[in-house]
Amino acid sequence: MNTSPPRSLRHAAARPSPTLEDLAVAAGVSRSTASRAINGGDRVSAEAQAAVDRAVVALGYIPNRAARSLVTRRTSSIALVIPEPDVRVMMDPFFAVVITGITEALRETDVQLVLLMSRTDDDSSRTLRYLRGGHVDGAIVVSHHKADSWARSLAETGLPTIFIGRPWDMAFDVTYVDSDNVGGGRLAARHLAGIGRRRLATVAGPADMTAAVDRLRGWREGLAEAGLPEGPVVHADFTTNGAVAAARRLLAEHPDIDGIFAASDLMALGVLDVIHAAGMTVPGDIALMGYDNHAVAETAPTPLTTITQPMVEMAVKAGSMLLEEIEAPGSHPEPVIYSTELVERASTSVAPTASAAKA
Amino acid sequence: MNTSPPRSLRHAAARPSPTLEDLAVAAGVSRSTASRAINGGDRVSAEAQAAVDRAVVALGYIPNRAARSLVTRRTSSIALVIPEPDVRVMMDPFFAVVITGITEALRETDVQLVLLMSRTDDDSSRTLRYLRGGHVDGAIVVSHHKADSWARSLAETGLPTIFIGRPWDMAFDVTYVDSDNVGGGRLAARHLAGIGRRRLATVAGPADMTAAVDRLRGWREGLAEAGLPEGPVVHADFTTNGAVAAARRLLAEHPDIDGIFAASDLMALGVLDVIHAAGMTVPGDIALMGYDNHAVAETAPTPLTTITQPMVEMAVKAGSMLLEEIEAPGSHPEPVIYSTELVERASTSVAPTASAAKA
DNA sequence: CGCTGCCGTGGAAGCGCTCCCACTTGACAG
DNA sequence: CTGTCAAGTGGGAGCGCTTCCACGGCAGCG
Known part of the structure; x- marks a missing residue:
């Protein structure tokens, strides 16, 4: 005699939810009709539809997704x-x-x-x-x-x-x-050129990401458009820490730059730190731009001008x-x-350092 | 004669993936044995197991989840x-x-x-x-x-x-x-008291959230523990903007406070703004604490001392x-x-305003 | 040497659903 | 009055899987 425990219901044990069959019985129709009524009611009489609808509510019927998906080959x-x-x-x-x-x-x-x-x-x-x-x-x-x-x-x-x-x-x-992203990069170049910066550099993103590559391309196009030389380009990994190292290099090799476009706000944050550490100001000595309109762009010590995307x-x-x-x-x-669109903030304002100019 | 289009494969049409049946045939066993072999191999001979394993690889067999879930009543x-x-x-x-x-x-x-x-x-x-x-x-x-x-x-x-x-x-x-959260609130009170602040206030979170309620309770316990009066409590909604309004009220009614515990970093940011707008400094005039160790706590104009949770x-x-x-x-x-743990930053340092003391 | 028991196995039932197909009905045209 | 057709319906097959059960074989035991 089989005395093994009822293994099959090790997980269920809850009240079994009503099946389509139950629903059909309750509504007084066949399974087929119930099914049709549930799925958009094609070729179902008004009475049948109503009866099924009522039964659905009464029984709290919820179709079994697994069963449905097994036959329809759709998983929803x-x-x-x-x-x-x-x-x-x-x-x-x-x-x-x-x-x-x-x-x-x-x-x-x-x-x-x-x-x-x-x-x-x-x-x-x-x-x-x-x-x-x-x-x-x-x-x-x-x-x-x-x-x-x-x-x-x-x-x-x-x-x-x-x-x-x-x-x-x-x-x-x-x-x-x-x-x-190309347009965004162009916007950055245009803006920095537009506020009179002439010795521009960029902290670009990783060369294996399309967003980074595109932003850089746009940046270059924008510079060319403004009649400016291409300027130095350093790459970082879109993170703050990565940008710190890149910016140090940049400033060491090109101490005279007056504008930097960082291809992400997180990187701009790192650049900002480095600039400050070097005893310079933003935007006084160097105008700085980020990208993404990340929340930190607004809360940064110097709020960042940046590019926003929907x-x-x-x-x-x-x-x-x-x-x-x-x-x-x-x-x-x-x-x-x-x-993409430009969002102007203090980090590229033409006025003197405006970090304390808050409401 | 049936000339209707093959509606049933409107979505599939890709090569039909092998079924357990196919697998069993390929492995030269029955469906039952194949099934057992796949699911942990209970009661399966080594040869059968090996044969099935080989067939799985050869056919690229992937069990159909819907079918499985239909019978096991588990969805994974x-x-x-x-x-x-x-x-x-x-x-x-x-x-x-x-x-x-x-x-x-x-x-x-x-x-x-x-x-x-x-x-x-x-x-x-x-x-x-x-x-x-x-x-x-x-x-x-x-x-x-x-x-x-x-x-x-x-x-x-x-x-x-x-x-x-x-x-x-x-x-x-x-x-x-x-x-x-209670412990975190207590930590905040203890820390502020520990650095010698005596006129303490808190910007608490919404009264309908347990985290907010608990932090406030801990804060009060901590104050009592330090022998300090309960001090003013204002509520906000855990957001920066919400905290701005609350902090204005707080400062207007209690201009002499020298320490504020904001129950979230986002709120602390708002409080910081208000303090600055009132012409006061952090931590000079008012020591400020946040909660959460949110990313903004570090990047804030004055980095925030805060409470961190894993x-x-x-x-x-x-x-x-x-x-x-x-x-x-x-x-x-x-x-x-x-x-929870305390993370100390500039906003509660005993030294004069240290916002420029970065590396 | 026959019996018990266990291991490995395959057949078959069914999980809950959709959809094909055949059927009944009633309306309407011929 | 019969034929045609569309609308509505129910029966039934089957999606791919797990699992119950019965069965053959083989070791161990008396």
Whole structure:
């Protein structure tokens, strides 16, 4: 005689939720009709629909997603892939904004957001396997480094995918949402030239990130446009600490510069520190610009002039584009580029050091 | 004759992924044996196991989650519920840290993180329905406001749930992870008293959040401990702007205070502004403390002394606790409280204004 | 040497759902 | 009055998986 414990309900044990069958019985219709009534009510009489609706409320019926997804081959969930080490994630509000934006695009839908963060290469392959496994209907990838080959790998799976930030590898048609980093860099050069600075330098981002490369390109274009020489360029990793080292080098080799464009606000913060440590002032001796309009740009000792991009909007767009492509596969939408704007603050004001000029 | 289009593969059309059946055939065993081999290999001979393993690699087999979850009644995913308006999410690195921590706890597991953000009440009920629907095996709730009744509602569903931050409603046994906010408040009072400040005030957080209430309680205890009077208390909403208004009121009514404890760094920033605007200095005239060890505490015009809590650790703990409770239902673990620490910076240094004393 | 017990195995049932298909009905045209 | 057709319905198959159960084989024991 079998006396083993009821293993099969080790987790359930709660009151079993009503099935479609139960619903159908309660509504006095067949399973098929109940199903139709629940899914948009195509080819269902008004009475049947009403009866089912009533039963749904009465029973507190919630369709079983697994069962549905098993037959429809749709999961009603999408993945957000973040191929970044945690440090960045924690420091940078960027990711929070992206999540908020995507969530916004997803409300009114019953699509859920699954978060996939992969730090190590090991994680990467797991993530890829997961994506391949048909566990989600689509993916949004926050693209950053040249190294990660997400773009190619994902494109090969045929899974609908949208990139936020132009991916490095464009040897095939990927859909992405980005801001006009080239234009942003140009804005920076124009602004610094516009306030009369002539010996300009930039602390650029890593050369393996498209955003950094584009900003630098725009910067150069802007300088050329203003008839200025190209000036010194140092690279850092978009972090404050990285920028400190880069700025020290910069100032040591070019003590006479009067304007610096740091390709991120976090880096500008580091540059600011170095300038101060060298006994110089901002914007008195050196006008300084950041990029991103990060919260710290406003709270910095000298509030930073910076470039802003509509990040939330971008994320919302990415979400809705993905939804579209899932709905109509094969319709490869065109990339969308959002324009950037200058935000003027004290760090480039023409007036003398204005750090105490607050309300 | 049936000439209707193959609607059923409107979305698939990719090469159909191999099923367990295919795997079994390739390995030369039965479906049952293949299944056993895949799931830990209980009661499977070494040869069979090896054959299946080989077949998995050869076919690139990935189990269908929906099918599995349909029969096991497990989804291998958990939800992170964030019942907050987006503004907060975007500004506060807290959430990013929580996500990072939970993800950390989840690696090495095949459990996925589903994000549930609910702004409106409408969202709330949707979220609750989702949670009820058995779409996840458990939930982590970032608990904040008195108003949201997540705690009770969720407890009633019997879904394994961990709260990050002690929930307001404790009329039943909930499991949570929190930091010792009372202790943190006490630390603040002790420190300010310790550097000789005697006329102390606090800008407390909203009275409907446990963290705010606890910090205030600790603050009062600390003052009593130091033999100091309770001093003025004003409330704000944990934001910079909110604190500005509160601080103005405070200074207007109590112009002689020489120490302020703001219950968050963001609020401290606002207080700092107000103090400066009133022509006073920090820490010269007024010593100022924040709470959270937020990034801005370091970059503030006057770097802020603050209280730090091991947020990542807390999130990791929440994740692993949830995993445990899912594994062994009914084992209601005890709440875990992490201790807090003081981080000393210029805003409470005894020396004269040290805002320029950087390296 | 036969019996008990256990190990490894495969067949088969079903998880809850969607959707194909066949069927019944009633309206309407011929 | 019969034929046609669309609308609404229910039966049933099957999505890919886990797990119960029955069964053959083989070791250990009396």
